[in-house]
Ligand SMILES: Cc1cc2nc3c(=O)[nH]c(=O)nc-3n(C[C@H](O)[C@H](O)[C@H](O)COP(=O)(O)OP(=O)(O)OC[C@H]3O[C@@H](n4cnc5c(N)ncnc54)[C@H](O)[C@@H]3O)c2cc1C
């Protein structure tokens with residue numbers, strides 16, 4: 001079985017983002033970019049399936065600017081076998097909407113015929129939490145979102161999901177789309193030899209036109225603003241003072 | 253113009269708080285019809301009919317709709333979509349599972365976690381863990397939107413909407429429910445509680461997390477946790493507050509042994525009053541706290557629990 005893992009290049013989760021003065025978006029020029037953390041978890045899971053003999057090939061795919069190559073090389077260094085880059089934008093500030101990403105991924109799935117697609121639960125830039133579910137709808141495949149455990153048993157997979165009340169386990173028919181939540185695994189770091197090896201692994205480049213997909217956005221960004229600042233409060237010296245302040249504020 | 257709103261239902265019971273908050277968010281968009289879908293949903297439908305501002309309730313009962321599996325519920329909503337311009341829901345994990353699927357079936361974009369309605373096509377939503385607020389305008393014929401409940405007051409009760417029964421769509425038969433592991437708790441629900449007490453890595457162990465629970469019980473509060481506390485097994489996954497967990501905005505939020513990473517702040521910084529207890533006076537949590545206490549939590553928390561009437 002082949003496993004397809006879509007990986008997105010996003011601002012590193014440690015970077016403090018700045019909203020651009022003209023309100024057009026967030027400043028992404030010259031900031032540290034990394035693989036979306038949920039996608040590292042997805043790549044790790046795919047590699048573990050391969051190591052366990054349940055998958056025979058792991059293909060990483062990214063849609064975005066040409067610098068997304070670096071993100072794909074990270075996936076290859078972790079252990080993916082090959083990569084596909086769909087060059088969909090020239091400007092680092094152009095983001096492709098989940099609907100368009102899902103349509104492109106559906107075409108890649110048609111070509112590659114994977115038995116499983118593992119996406120991240122959400123990209124930490126736009127926080128849409130949508131692409132996997134949309135892809136699954138377009139393909140008419142089963143969907144298991146927010147996975148914390150995946151157990152493949154022949155032509156179905158048992159997936160435990162993180163939901164509001166706790167955990168839910170469902171059984172999905174393969175082929176399936178699974179979206180990775182935080183507790184699915186702890187991703188490995190790529191070793192230096194593997195980073196070197198990754199440079200020689202195949203990376204195909206495509207464009208949305210190759211797949212005949214229109215990526216015109218459906219949402220127009222009207223403006224982007226800083227959130228309201230919270231003014232810092234005071235330090236209290238003791239538990240007694242804390243209780244006194246809370247009583248004054250009517251909070252307890 | 254009309255709105256179809258997917259009610260939040262768990263095991264046949266309406267989650268009134270989440271549903272009523274979504275109703276108030278959707279109010280300005282048009283007439284609100286609620287869809288109550290489940291294996292049993294009639295009682296939930298009747299409860300939803302009493303929410304102010306609801307004009308109609310559709311009840312769909314079918315075994316396939318029982319455990320909110322995405323595929324059958326999304327198929328049902330897509331089959332109803334032609335009558336509505338907006339399809340909305342509270343941004344619960346169930347709706348985040350189902351609505352993007354509905355949007356793709358209708359070939360429209362999803363608008364996730366909207367925090368404000370500007371007009372029928374324009375919504376505000378936080379991006380980058382709430383470090384920026386984006387206003388987006390949809391050019392799609394139908395808008396599929398989830399609303400972040402922490403940002404809306406619940407609509408009141410007193411409505412008398414008509415209730416109509418409809419049938420489920422064909423079950424695509426792609427997935428089956430196996431089991432739920434739900435922690436039973438008498439404490440208030442995290443996203444609707446007036447007070448939340450959260451513990452972080454500083455609490456140190458699952459056993460000591462009882463300190464957080466005792467303080468919460470004294471205050472009649474819900475219990476929350478940082479990702480680090482959940483990852484370390486001190487607290488259950490559904491207690492995680494933050495960018496990728498639950499978003500809360502209670503009247504009082506008490507953060508104990510939590511450093512205040514942006515991913516955590518994203519889930520609680522709209523709380524009315526924030527208290528932080530941390531032994532490191534440089535911890536970033538103090539930058540958002542109204543009242544900060546620099547102290548060892550193992551002393552301060554039992555003392556606080558003890559001294560609160
Ligand atoms: C005109 C316009 C301008 C915009 N400008 C900006 C801007 O300046 N800055 C900005 O941040 N946003 C911008 N947006 C918003 C942006 O287009 C979407 O809101 C955004 O793509 C939301 O998706 P997400 O990445 O959060 O996806 P999610 O659905 O949260 O992603 C889930 C998973 O899907 C997969 N995935 C998602 N995207 C990709 C990808 N490209 N390649 C491979 N896998 C992927 C990954 O596995 C990921 O973990 C703009 C939108 C428009 C219309």
Ligand SMILES: Cc1cc2nc3c(=O)[nH]c(=O)nc-3n(C[C@H](O)[C@H](O)[C@H](O)COP(=O)(O)OP(=O)(O)OC[C@H]3O[C@@H](n4cnc5c(N)ncnc54)[C@H](O)[C@@H]3O)c2cc1C
Pocket residue numbers: 013037038124451452453454455477478479480481492493494495496497498508509510511512513514515516519529530531532535547548549550
């Ligand atoms: C993709 C992604 C998503 C994430 N999503 C979330 C999310 O939704 N929610 C979330 O919370 N995090 C999230 N995180 C993790 C986040 O970045 C932080 O790692 C996490 O919030 C840290 O938890 P913490 O504050 O409990 O632990 P730490 O940062 O380790 O802080 C522990 C604090 O306890 C204090 N302390 C220790 N001992 C004592 C004592 N005896 N008395 C008093 N104070 C003490 C310390 O001074 C320290 O400040 C996410 C990260 C990533 C990459």
